[in-house]
Amino acid sequence: MRRNIALCIVFSIITFGIYEIYWFIVATNEINRMTRHPNQTSGGIAFLLSLITFGIYSYYWAWKLGEKSDMLKNRYLEYRSTDTRVLYLVLQLLGFQIINLALVQYEFNKADDIQRGNYFGEYTCPY
Template sequence: MVKRNIALCIVLSLVTCGIYAIYWMIVLANDTNAASGHAQDGTSGGIVFLLSLVTCGIYGFYWAYKQGEKINEAKAMRNMPADSNSGILYLILELFGLGIVAYALMQSELNKMA
């Protein structure tokens, strides 16, 4: 797991018209799988991107919700306080077109664990 500068990730996502956001989603999925112990059985970042592409973004909503659950599992493994509503928050942000905010919140939680 790598600590990433959230502000830089947001700026790069905006400057590259979302191409960096795709990369960021892929590494978020992989880092969350590693942190929560789902590295072998979890959906890899590349598969998450492909499924989101094939389903016209619908899988992205499900992925955002599951990210909240996996981050809570990773926090519980580290005896950190977990917020049971984070998956719902990420889902709502994705539904309203604020996926980059959800990515920033996910990255913030992963940075705390790194």
């Protein structure tokens, strides 16, 4: 689903992280659906596991998010994606989960544009 990334970040700040929890759950479900892995850990379960393990599961989640993000890029874009699992894991270790969510939302938005026929590449002249 297409979302405005800036608004998602603003809502996360305004609601003191409550919207970020919602975004985490929805983004996890969405990437599972878009990578054709709907039976993998749902967003709600991933959030509960992160709470129960005091955040340790979130590092595994970030690693898998990077892996699925690469799968998404390889499916919808014309180039092979490099391995971004380490990037997602490092951002998670540094406490920047919101940046991970913003990065994966950017990929969702690009994939949505491609599916709708609105994406013409990064360097195409809009005229």
